[in-house]
Structures are given as C-alpha cells and as structure tokens.
Amino acid sequence: MKNRFALAPMTNLQSHEDGALSDEEFCWLTKRAEGGYGMTMTCASHVHALGQGFEGQLGCFHDGHVEGLGLLASAIREARSLSSVQLHHAGMRSPAQIIRERPLCPSENLRSGARALSIDEVRDLVEAFVRAAERADEAGFDGVEVHGAHGYLVCQFLSAEINKREDDYGGSLENRSRFLWEIIAGIRARCRPDFQVGVRLSPERFGMRLPEVLAVSQRLFDEGNIDYLDASLWDVFKEPEASDHKGRTLLSYFLELDRGHTRLGAAGKIETAAHARECLDQGLDFVTQGRSAILHHDFPRRCEADPNFTPAPLPVTPAYLAAEGLSPTFVNYMRGWKGFVSGDRA
Helix, strand or coil: CCCCEEECCCCCCCCCCCCCCCHHHHHHHHHHHHCCCCEEEEEEEECCHHHCCCCCCCECCCHHHHHHHHHHHHHHHHCCCEEEEEEECCHHHCCHHHHCCCCEECCCECCCCEEECCHHHHHHHHHHHHHHHHHHHHHCCCEEEEEECCCCHHHHHHCCCCCCCCCCCCCCHHHHCHHHHHHHHHHHHHCCCCCEEEEEECCCCCCCCHHHHHHHHHHHHHHCCCCEEEEECCCCCCCCCCHHHCCCCHHHHHHCCCCCCCEEEEECCCCCHHHHHHHHHHCCCEEEECHHHHHCCCHHHHHHHCCCCCCCCCCECHHHHHHCCCCHHHHHHHCCCCCCECCCCC
16 A cells, blocks of 8 residues: 555445446546545445345446456556455345345344355355455456455354354354355465455444454454454444443554554544544554545545645535535435535435
8 A cells, every 4th residue: 555544445326236337436436546545445345146235336246247347446556546345245234125035144033034044055155255356356456355344244144143053154253253264265265366355344233242353353363364454443432332341442452463464454433634643653554434535535645735634524515525526326325424415415
C-alpha cells in the first residue's frame, strides 16, 4: 500500500441484477482509488447465487463476472491503489424474496427460516469461495478479503450460538473455524503466490464471543497464511460489550496479539485525520474507512495536506453526494443512515 488508508467494503446496491459490475459502481470505486486510498475494496461480493444478501449486489459467482471485474481491477491499478474483492455469502441473512428459496445456514435456524447445509453443501461452498478468488485473480485483482464478520455465513459457522452442527464443522472452536481454514487454504493453493488474502472479523454481536474471536485471530497470525486481518469493531474507541472485558478499548485486545508479519487494520468511526493518526500511533498498520470515504473521495490526500482535517458536517445534500460519485440508488441507500442525507428522496 502506498499509504495506510483502505476503503472499507461498503454495501451500495449499485450493481446489475445478475451481479455484473455497473458503471455506477465502477465510478464509486475508481473515484476512491484516484482519491488516494492505498487499498480499494469492493462491496461484499457474493460467491454463490444463493448467497446474495441484498439487491444490487456485486457478484463473483459466475465466469461472466470476470470481464467487468477486470475493467475495475485495471482502473484501480492505474490509480496506484491495491485492489481487493470482498468474498461473501449471506447464509441465513439471504432474503428469501431475493434468492427465491429458503436461506442456508450451518444449522437450521427457526428465526430466519434457514435450513441446515448438508456436509456436501458445506464442501461445495468452500469451493465456491475458492473459485470466486480464482476469478478475482484472473480479473487482475491484487487479492481478496474473506468476509467473516457481521453475521454472514463464515461468521455463522464461527458462532457457537448459531452453529449447532455435530460433524467436523460444528462443536469445538476448532471445528467451527474449519470452514474458514479450508477457504484460506484453497485460495492459497490455487491463486498466484503474490495474491493477497485478508480476513474480516467482528468480535461482538451475531453470537460472537470476544475470547473466541481473539483465539481465531491469533491462529491466523500464527499460521501466516493471510496478509492482513481487518477487524470490524463498529467503534474503534469503544469498550467491549461483555462486562468481564470492560475497562479498556476493544481495539486494545487486538493490538496486544502477536501478529508476526501479518498486517492489522480496523474499522469503526475513524472519521477524522486525528482519529486515523491516533489509531496508527496505537499500533494499527492501516485504517479502514466507510463514512469518511463517502463524504470525501480524496480523504487520504486531505489528511496529508492538513493533519487536522475533519469531514464535512452532516447531513449533506444528494447533490453533494452525487459530486462525490454516488448514484441516486446509493444516495437513497444512505438515507437509512440516520442524519446522513438531507432533503427529499432522490
């Protein structure tokens, strides 16, 4: 990375119905690469048609997606930014009205209406993640990030609250982590040697337990098969929700792990130049940004020019966001973020 700023993989609803890259999503992402981000990540890109999590989601589950992904990878490279596709399967969070059948989960889940995966289906989904990484490699991306956070399929396997399997993919933390280990091993075996692999984890919510997530993180560091861990913390300055871990920041638990040669990044309300500097001074290798990158496509350059840079105050107008490369669809999606967008619906 040319600097220590990464664009967060952000849902934006801008792709075509079949998962193909749209001109609107191309514009959103390349504008951030041109604005100075050292790494530019796509939104969560589903590795299987039945893993779609939202309308307008970018796909990487079909060979026909490679052409559009290739155009994107080339443009990001021209802007001297590293490129990454975030590999995703929504699991039980796939809306039935989108995938037109019951969603999938490690175990049957009555609340979501999801059915349990057979062991053959589990192995098929490992292959789906690996094959999606091969497509990203073929398209010319520098790497991929495996989405293991926010209650989606990899996270569902890790969660003892959700994963009630009694085979090799359930029970102990070792078994619940097996799905993730096999995905990483498959990508390493079948993509080029310098292909970058990252993993995103969240340590709270969705049945995740901080000590278990820290144990998984330490093993990822110890084995050295990934290039970076991207910790999605919601707020890098907050204390953990678990009462027996309060008294220090959630971020501090990750910073004290022995990460060897693996990089550590984090996301969560890193909104100003001062916030970014504080996180980097504490020991992060890079910061991952969402809201600030929406408000300023050139946030890294602004921070370089002004160490006290603060983003535009909220709310901002649809016209402002359009000038920053957001389509009307993306702007309307951002209206779901309280106090972000002013004015009438686009």
